Amino acid sequence: MFNYGGKYALVSGASSGIGAEFAKALAARGANLILVARRGDRLDALAAEIQTAHNVATMVITADLANKDAGRNMLADLDRRGIHVDVLINNAGWGYIGKFVEESADGMASEIALNVTSLVDFTRAFLPAMLERKSGVIVNVASTAAYQPLPGMAVYAATKAFVLSFTEAIWGETVGTGVKVLALSPGGTSTEFFEIAGGNSGLGQMQTAQQVVKTAMVALDLKNSPPSVISGRVNHLTSLFSRLLSRKAVVKITKQAMVAR
Numbered sequence: 001m002f003n004y005g006g007k008y009a010l011v012s013g014a015s016s017g018i019g020a021e022f023a024k025a026l027a028a029r030g031a032n033l034i035l036v037a038r039r040g041d042r043l044d045a046l047a048a049e050i051q052t053a054h055n056v057a058t059m060v061i062t063a064d065l066a067n068k069d070a071g072r073n074m075l076a077d078l079d080r081r082g083i084h085v086d087v088l089i090n091n092a093g094w095g096y097i098g099k100f101v102e103e104s105a106d107g108m109a110s111e112i113a114l115n116v117t118s119l120v121d122f123t124r125a126f127l128p129a130m131l132e133r134k135s136g137v138i139v140n141v142a143s144t145a146a147y148q149p150l151p152g153m154a155v156y157a158a159t160k161a162f163v164l165s166f167t168e169a170i171w172g173e174t175v176g177t178g179v180k181v182l183a184l185s186p187g188g189t190s191t192e193f194f195e196i197a198g199g200n201s202g203l204g205q206m207q208t209a210q211q212v213v214k215t216a217m218v219a220l221d222l223k224n225s226p227p228s229v230i231s232g233r234v235n236h237l238t239s240l241f242s243r244l245l246s247r248k249a250v251v252k253i254t255k256q257a258m259v260a261r
């Protein structure tokens with residue numbers, strides 16, 4: 001089992017939701033934290049809460065990860081401070097709800113820059129040193145949206161399909177090296193996500209961020225951890241079900257579901 005004690009864990013998007021819960025779960029296992037997002041006041045408050053509860057070191061870095069080269073700039077900054085990252089949680093992400101032609105070109109570009117480009121850049125920046133040390137953990141947060149196209153969230157679902165495919169491939173390249181790589185796919189989860197996305201989830205019962213993080217931590221604790229995990233039994237079944245149907249049927253069903261929200 002990976003020993004998190006005294007290791008540095010970088011959590012992107014730690015200022016709310018799933019990222020904040022990852023930070024708490026990792027601190028509970030003794031990891032020191034590097035908390036990253038744009039809202040520094042939120043990160044400062046979380047850092048103080050975690051220090052009080054778990055007595056680990058915390059560092060706050062405010063950054064817009066949609067900016068070019070965010071990952072390699074972060075690596076250079078942490079190298080200068082003599083800190084190496086053993087656990088990387090690529091969690092920051094957002095999605096626009098609405099028709100593709102109604103999303104602004106800038107919004108779309110920032111969605112792809114954050115969900116895809118920065119996640120790849122961070123993985124590329126921090127994975128080589130983990131491989132050298134033969135030890136490390138990378139969790140890339142995908143979504144159940146990765147398992148089928150979503151008319152009404154076209155760009156978001158496509159970015160998450162990328163995250164799932166990319167992460168499973170990197171799992172294949174690194175399995176047996178001592179570095180664990182995992183794609184985590186939450187379904188609807190009660191966070192600020194849908195407020196920011198500009199719509200309600202329409203997904204009925206949602207999981208909590210704690211449940212989602214627990215799914216990942218349990219998968220990572222397995223000796224042979226899988227390339228990907230879907231959080232929640234119902235989410236798991238519906239995601240796999242879509243693989244049994246024709247593509248046309250899947251798109252029709254997801255379109256109906258999005259319109260009915």
Ligand SMILES: NC(=O)c1ccc[n+]([C@@H]2O[C@H](COP(=O)([O-])OP(=O)(O)OC[C@H]3O[C@@H](n4cnc5c(N)ncnc54)[C@H](OP(=O)(O)O)[C@@H]3O)[C@@H](O)[C@H]2O)c1
Nearest residue numbers: 013015016017018037038039065093143188189191192193
């Ligand atoms: N909630 C769901 O139903 C659900 C389902 C499936 C997958 N997910 C995925 O889970 C991950 C976490 O989302 P969440 O549900 O916890 O939503 P959330 O509460 O809205 O959290 C999103 C986090 O990402 C950060 N972030 C957004 N844009 C950023 C940027 N440009 N630079 C740096 N940080 C940025 C936000 O911090 P700042 O605003 O402070 O920068 C925040 O900490 C995302 O990848 C999301 O796609 C969520």
